[in-house]
Amino acid sequence: MPVYLDHAATTPLSAPALAALTTELSRSGNPSSLHGSGRRARRVVEDARETIARAAGAHPSEVILTSGGTEADNLAVKGLYWSRTSEDARRTRILCSAVEHHAVQDTVEWLEQHEGAQVTWLPVDSEGVIRLDVLESELAAHGDEVALVTVMWANNEVGALQPIPEIVAAASAHGVPVHSDAVQAFGSVPVSFSASGLATMAISGHKIGGPVGVGALLVGRAVKLTPVQHGGGQERDIRSGTLDTAGVAAFAAAADDVVGHLAEEAARIGALRDELIAGVERVVPEAVLRGSRSRRLPGNAHFTFPGCEGDSLLFLLDVAGVESSTGSACTAGVPRPSHVLLAMGLSETEARGAQRFSLGHTSTAADVDALVAALPEAYERARKAGMSGHASSIRTAGTGFA
Numbered sequence: 001m002p003v004y005l006d007h008a009a010t011t012p013l014s015a016p017a018l019a020a021l022t023t024e025l026s027r028s029g030n031p032s033s034l035h036g037s038g039r040r041a042r043r044v045v046e047d048a049r050e051t052i053a054r055a056a057g058a059h060p061s062e063v064i065l066t067s068g069g070t071e072a073d074n075l076a077v078k079g080l081y082w083s084r085t086s087e088d089a090r091r092t093r094i095l096c097s098a099v100e101h102h103a104v105q106d107t108v109e110w111l112e113q114h115e116g117a118q119v120t121w122l123p124v125d126s127e128g129v130i131r132l133d134v135l136e137s138e139l140a141a142h143g144d145e146v147a148l149v150t151v152m153w154a155n156n157e158v159g160a161l162q163p164i165p166e167i168v169a170a171a172s173a174h175g176v177p178v179h180s181d182a183v184q185a186f187g188s189v190p191v192s193f194s195a196s197g198l199a200t201m202a203i204s205g206h207k208i209g210g211p212v213g214v215g216a217l218l219v220g221r222a223v224k225l226t227p228v229q230h231g232g233g234q235e236r237d238i239r240s241g242t243l244d245t246a247g248v249a250a251f252a253a254a255a256d257d258v259v260g261h262l263a264e265e266a267a268r269i270g271a272l273r274d275e276l277i278a279g280v281e282r283v284v285p286e287a288v289l290r291g292s293r294s295r296r297l298p299g300n301a302h303f304t305f306p307g308c309e310g311d312s313l314l315f316l317l318d319v320a321g322v323e324s325s326t327g328s329a330c331t332a333g334v335p336r337p338s339h340v341l342l343a344m345g346l347s348e349t350e351a352r353g354a355q356r357f358s359l360g361h362t363s364t365a366a367d368v369d370a371l372v373a374a375l376p377e378a379y380e381r382a383r384k385a386g387m388s389g390h391a392s393s394i395r396t397a398g399t400g401f402a
Contacts, residue, residue: 003322003370005362006254007299008156008184012060014209014361017254021211025248031243034335041245048252052216056203057253064217064235065243069183071204072217073103075239076179077150079225081111084147085179091147095138095176097122098132098343101156103202104181105339108150121343127292128160128344142266143174148199151178153185157327157340158291159300167195170176177223183207183215188266188297193218200225205247209361210254214247219266226319247363258361268299269359272368275299276357279372284379290341290354298350299359302327305347308382310354316381317355320374327356 004012013021024044029037031045047058053060064070076212077094084091096108098121111117120138123131130151141145141191149171154161171178185191187208193201200223204215219225219238230281231240258265280287280303287303305313310326317324335353357371 002318003367004362005357005359005367005371006323006325006354007178007360007363008207009211009325010206011209012358012362013211013250014254014257016257017205017210017250018341018376020253021246021250024249027245029245031245032234034346039331044201044245044249045243048248051252052203055252055259056186056201056216056218057194057196059194059221061236062218062221064219065248066215066217066239066240067213067244068206069101069181069202069204069213070103071239072204072215073101073179073181074107075217075225075228076200076202077104077107078228079238080148080177080179080223081115081117082226083224085115085267088138088356090145092116093118093120093142093146095120095135095146095149097120097124097151099124099128099155099157099340100150100152101181101183103390104150104152104179117147118145118227124343126161126345128155128158128290128340129292129295130162130167132163132166132170135167139170139174139176143176146174146176147172147178149178151180153180153182153191153201154189154297155291155340156184157300157338157354158344159184159296159352160291161185161295164196164198168175172197187255188299190262194394199223202209204252205251207252208258210251211247214251216251237320242377265361266298269361269363272359272363272365273299273301275365276359276368276371279368280357281376283372283376287379290344290390299363301357301359301385302353303354303357304341304350305355305379306350307383308353308379308385310352312382312385313355313378316378317371317374320378322371322378324371325356325358326354 022071029041031041050060053063058203093140094117112119113364127357145366151167179200181202183204183386286306337348341351
C-alpha cells in the first residue's frame with residue numbers, strides 16, 4: 001500500500017461516513033417529494049443539516065447544502081457581489097487575498113472580466129498571512145464602494161491560518177460582508193460560524209472524511225444572496241437542485257465524528273507533522289519550510305527543495321511509494337509556479353521546487369518514517385535532473401534519473 005500524504009487534497013472516508021453512506025444508498029426517495037419515501041429522505045436531510053450546523057457552530061437554517069466547496073465559494077462570492085451591487089451600484093470593489101484557492105480566485109477574476117468588478121488583491125507576508133494594514137487602508141479609502149471581502153480561513157498550500165476575527169472586525173466597521181473559504185480549516189481547527197461574524201463560509205465533505213460531491217455554504221440569516229442557479233427553489237431558494245440524501249447523511253456523520261474528536265486528533269496529527277518537519281530537515285538540510293512554524297494547520301508541512309522541479313520530486317516519491325503534492329496549479333498540462341508562493345515573495349525558481357505533505361486521520365508514524373527514508377534519494381535524483389525536469393519526462397523515463 002502506498003504511503004498517503006495528500007490528505008489536503010482529499011482524505012479517506014471515515015467509518016461513520018461510510019456506514020451512513022451505504023445505509024442511505026440502499027434506500028430511495030427524493031427529499032422534495034411528498035410521499036412516504038420522500039418524507040423519509042427529507043427527515044434524513046434535515047437531521048443531517050442539524051448535525052452539520054452543530055459541528056460548524058451555525059443555526060440549521062444557515063446551512064445551504066451544495067455539491068462541495070467550489071460551488072459554495074462561487075455561490076457566496078457571486079451571490080454577495082450581485083446582491084450588494086443591486087442595492088448600491090457603487091459597490092463594485094472586491095477585496096480578496098492574493099493566496100485564495102482557485103475556487104475563489106477564479107470566481108473573482110470572472111466577476112472582474114464579465115461583471116465590472118474592481119479587484120484589489122490583498123498582499124500577504126512571507127508566511128502567507130494577510131496584511132491587515134493594507135485591508136484596513138483599502139476599507140478606509142473605499143469602504144462605501146466595497147461589495148465584499150473574501151479571505152480563506154486556512155491556506156490549502158502552506159497551511160497558514162488567517163486572522164479571521166480581525167478581518168471581520170475591520171470590514172464590519174464599514175458595513176462590508178466577509179466570505180471565508182473554510183474548506184481546509186473545518187475539521188482541523190476549531191471553527192464556529194456564529195462566533196466568527198462572517199456573512200458566508202464554505203465547507204466541504206471530502207476534506208473531513210465524507211464523500212466527494214457534497215458540501216455546504218453557511219449563510220447568515222440576515223444575509224442576502226443572489227442565486228447562481230435556478231430551478232425548484234430548494235435550500236431557501238438560494239441553491240436549487242435535488243439534494244443527494246446519501247451524500248448529505250455521510251457528510252453529517254463525518255462532521256460529527258471529526259469535530260467530536262477534534263482536540264485529540266489535532267494534537268496527534270500536529271505531533272506527527274512536527275516529526276515530519278524535523279525528519280525532512282534532518283535528511284535534506286537544504287529544504288525550506290514555508291509558512292509559519294506555529295500558526296499553521298496541524299496536518300500541513302510545505303517545503304521548497306532548491307534545484308529541482310516539484311513535479312519531478314513528486315513522481316520520484318510516487319515511484320518510491322509515497323504520495324504527496326506540489327500544490328501548484330496546472331493549466332493545459334503546463335506546470336506553473338504556485339501563486340501562493342509567489343505572493344509570499346518567492347521567486348519563480350524557488351516556487352517550482354514546492355512539495356506539500358499533508359496528514360490526516362489515517363496517518364501514522366510509519367508514514368512519516370517512510371517519507372524520511374525515501375526522500376534523500378528522490379531529492380538527489382530530482383536535483384540532478386534540474387529545473388528542466390517535467391512530469392512528462394518522468395513518465396517516459398520511469399525511475400530513470402541518472
